[in-house]
Amino acid sequence: MTSSTSDPTGTGRWLRLGQHALLAVLAALCAVRAVADGAHPLAEIGALALFAGWYAVGPRLARLGRDGTGWFVGLVLLWGLLVLVSPENVWLAFPLWLLAGHVLPLLPAVVTSLLVFVVVALEPVRQSGQASFAAIIGPFIGMVVALGVAKAQQALVRDGIERQRLIASLYAAQEESAALTDELARVQRAQGVTSERTRLSRDIHDGIAQGFSSLLLLARAARAESDTDRRSQLLEHIESGAAQGLEESRRIVGALAPADLDEGSLPAAVRRVAERFADETGVAATVTASPTLPAVPTTVEVALLRLVQGALANVRTHAAAHTVTVSLEEAGTTVRVDVVDDGVGFDPQGWWDQPSPTSGEGGYGLRATRARLRELSGGLSVESAPGEGTAVSGWVEIGRPVEDA
Known part of the structure; x- marks a missing residue:
């Protein structure tokens, strides 16, 4: 049986509940018919209780992730005991065929199901000494249908699990993509800030700082100059350089090209x-x-x-x-x-x-x-x-x- 922890879709859970309900209904029917057919009530109820108790162990093993082969073999043997108590208990063969398809691989499931079918087909012969075509073909069709339904259920559960896994992977990929996008945007912003700082430092050095350097040299020359005309000329250069530096600083702030390129x-x-x-x-x-x-x-x-x-x-x-x-x-x-x-x-x-x-x-x-x-x-x-x-x-x-x- 498939563990519920490996089936996040919930499909397998509903299928298992349906299988449990089917077994419970058939067990009750078998008990009533067996007692009505003359079986000893204590033997029938005791054997059914033992069968049901062992059956309840199966879901626990599935939740623990244990292999269910040994458990299923024990369940088949208990069913054989039930058949010895009353032939009416052969009706429980159908849930066994369903379980065989769930618990065992395909080939062992087919072999085990055929053994159960042989018991079901020979039980009328043991009781009345004769067998009918309907008593053989009916259980055989039931066996084939049960195995087919069990394997189809497994495929359905596997598809649901795979679909859920793909959806989870898609969500994870989307989250990772969003995280990478955020990281890329952060890096690009950081690079943009660094690039802008570098650009501004270059423009300030090449424009404003060099202009100040020129003004400093001109001011020193003017202070040391004794010729009035030459000093006036130097002051004019200082005034012109200061105006140009002011314009350059305004253009740097506005991220424009150097003033000399404008004309x-x-x-x-x-x-x-x-x-x-x-x-x-x-x-x-x-x-x-x-x-x-x-x-x-x-x-x-x-x-x-x-x-x-x-x-x-x-x-x-x-x-x-x-x-x-x-x-x-x-x-x-x-x-x-x-x-x-x-x-x-x-x-x-x-x-x-x-x-x-x-x-x-x-x-x-x-x-x-x-x-x-x-x-x-x-x-x-x-x-x-x-x-x-x-x-x-x-x-x-x-x-x-x-x-x-």
């Missing part, structure tokens, strides 16, 4: 940055741009312009250069920007090997620019040596000319 192409923006750099520092700045330079997405323009701004800020602060050359070129599907100065130079390998600075004393710009270009499938290289100037090169692979929408 023209990338070459025009680079020329304005270089001209302003030359006016403020006195360093000769030259800009050359390839006439075949393709239109590029705004994100690429921003990255390359930030590269120029950062490189010129480093020239202003560290290089002590006399001339700077900025060139924009295209080679196939690559747009390249080079900023070359004739300043004091430095050891780039030793600089790259140093940990990223966190003290605010400088050194963040080139690393931030390189990271920005790598995000756009580009890169950054720095060539320099002490006393030999510096060349900063950045490039972006655009695949093909792309017009902004």
Whole structure:
């Protein structure tokens, strides 16, 4: 018999209740007919009580998950005792055939059922010395039907259990999918926050921080300048730089492109940055741009312009250069920007090997620019040596000319 714990659908429970009810009805019928046919009442009732008591052990074994073969064999033997008490008890063969289909595998169930059938078919011969066709064919059909019903019940219960398992698996998969979706959304939000922080730190460094650095140098120069006209010129540069820094900060807050890109192409923006750099520092700045330079997405323009701004800020602060050359070129599907100065130079390998600075004393710009270009499938290289100037090169692979929408 199938344990109720393995049948969450409840189908097997109702089938078992029906089988118990059938056996109870047949047992009562057999008792009445046996006593009416002359069987000793105590023997009949005692044998039926023993049969019913042993039958009640079966559901307990099923709940414990025990094998029911031995139990069923004992039940068949008790039924044989009942038949010896009264031939009317052969009616209990039908529940035995049902149980055989539930408890035993197919072949043992068929063999056991045939043995029970032989007893049922020979009982009229034992009692009256003769047998009829109906007394044989009727029990045989009952045996076949009982075995078929039992195996069909098992298949029905198995299908119900499998369907329940699939439904449970589906619910589990849906819950797991929902959990993964929530986790993915959380990770994406975290990545978005990190990316936005990185973008803001780069924009603040390349725009506002470098602007403050320029204002600081201009203010120091103005304070040390004795020529009134030159001091007035420096103050005008400070005022212009402060206004530009204010506008840049507003654009960073609004997540817009640099102000220099608003009034023209990338070459025009680079020329304005270089001209302003030359006016403020006195360093000769030259800009050359390839006439075949393709239109590029705004994100690429921003990255390359930030590269120029950062490189010129480093020239202003560290290089002590006399001339700077900025060139924009295209080679196939690559747009390249080079900023070359004739300043004091430095050891780039030793600089790259140093940990990223966190003290605010400088050194963040080139690393931030390189990271920005790598995000756009580009890169950054720095060539320099002490006393030999510096060349900063950045490039972006655009695949093909792309017009902004």
